[in-house]
Amino acid sequence: MVSTSPRGCLCTVTPGLYWPVTRCDVKPEAVSTNKEKILKAASDLLLEKGIDGLSVRAIAAAAGLSTIAIYSHFDGKQGVLDALYMEGFALVQSAVESVAGVEDPRVAVLQGARNYLALAIEREGHYRLVFGETGSSYAPTEVAQQAARDAFAALVSGVARLLPPSASLATQQRAALKLWALLHGYVSLRHHVIGGAMEDRQWQAMAIDAFAESVDQLLAAH
């Protein structure tokens, strides 16, 4: 996305990311735009206070602006939530792709799973937002959903390494979906149903054990 800032420089802004990735072609010293301030404020609030912290007034105040800016730049709270949703999946994608340099496919996939589970803890707010805990009035836009599909595609690529090169895309996707379902299931059950009192490490170990069993089953089947 390319936008023009009030100072006339041509800025390249990567949507959905809150760290400063604004590249000004004309003035390398350009400061944050208000849109970026808002998104950073929202992302920080999500990290510190969870989804409850994300009122329009709180985000605006944290960005040093009034609420109208949320409507101006993001078309309302939905736009902020969409941006955070995309951030969430960008984090997922990053966790999955960060193992690209690992040679052994099984080791890589297991490490990706560990990254994923760690992310679910370290970025709990983003995780819960992505999985619908904003309250059911929020549903991601089509654009935002693309981030989910991108993350899934990254997962499929990673899992494909466990399969023979002849495996069809559908097979890869089915395998990736199963592994994702399993991992996410552990996270979600712990959030809502059972195991909430368990130590992080213990829960992660349990999830990884189960995940490894499924990975090994996949390897044995091919």
Added chain:
Amino acid sequence: MVSTSPRGCLCTVTPGLYWPVTRCDVKPEAVSTNKEKILKAASDLLLEKGIDGLSVRAIAAAAGLSTIAIYSHFDGKQGVLDALYMEGFALVQSAVESVAGVEDPRVAVLQGARNYLALAIEREGHYRLVFGETGSSYAPTEVAQQAARDAFAALVSGVARLLPPSASLATQQRAALKLWALLHGYVSLRHHVIGGAMEDRQWQAMAIDAFAESVDQLLAAH
């Protein structure tokens, strides 16, 4: 729970269930209490409109009462949500236990999984409520969480049939947790991430296939 109604009869009320289970020891013709009316109204709204339909005013109106009754009988919206949460897990438990008459353990467990997936569709509102989509300001009370534990216990009992009698409780629980995580993972991913456009049957078939693979892995390991 035993309570006295305005008409002086001694009523046995099972909490968390919305169908009339009020048993009046004195007057068999007793009508619903207001508390039951409220819970039924909430449950119906949840079924018809989802979580968004559950405002205090909407529930009160559907029960033919004013909002103060919600605070009187349920101590506020939290109490209603707790009751619905318990209903949700009672439904899960029922889905799992309804296969008790099936002789073959594998067939029984697979049927239980099918029941579970069907429940996730037919009682989507309850399902989403149980898994946190009320908005993050709701967290179930300790009493309500017991319903989740009861459902898990039922699941453990069902899965235990796949294991040798010598299997420890921890082993049974680990197996049950894995299978539940997998099933729920499929439901949740479809709600929030991917596959939302897929036909119910196709998605269920995919989930059951994956589930069956894990069941078979479990059987093969013992």
Added chain:
DNA sequence: TTCCTATACATAACGGTGTTATAGATAAAA
């Protein structure tokens, strides 16, 4: 240079939410 248009912004008000405050009604117990 001036005027017009588009965008961004501050502030107040609106309609909705869950909840509390106030007052009244009723049944049971003392």
Added chain:
DNA sequence: TTTTATCTATAACACCGTTATGTATAGGAA
């Protein structure tokens, strides 16, 4: 009969997301 406990209706409160109103600013056109 009086007191107590419980239930109830209604209005008001504080907060929410959003809209309405008016102002400021930058860029483009005449």
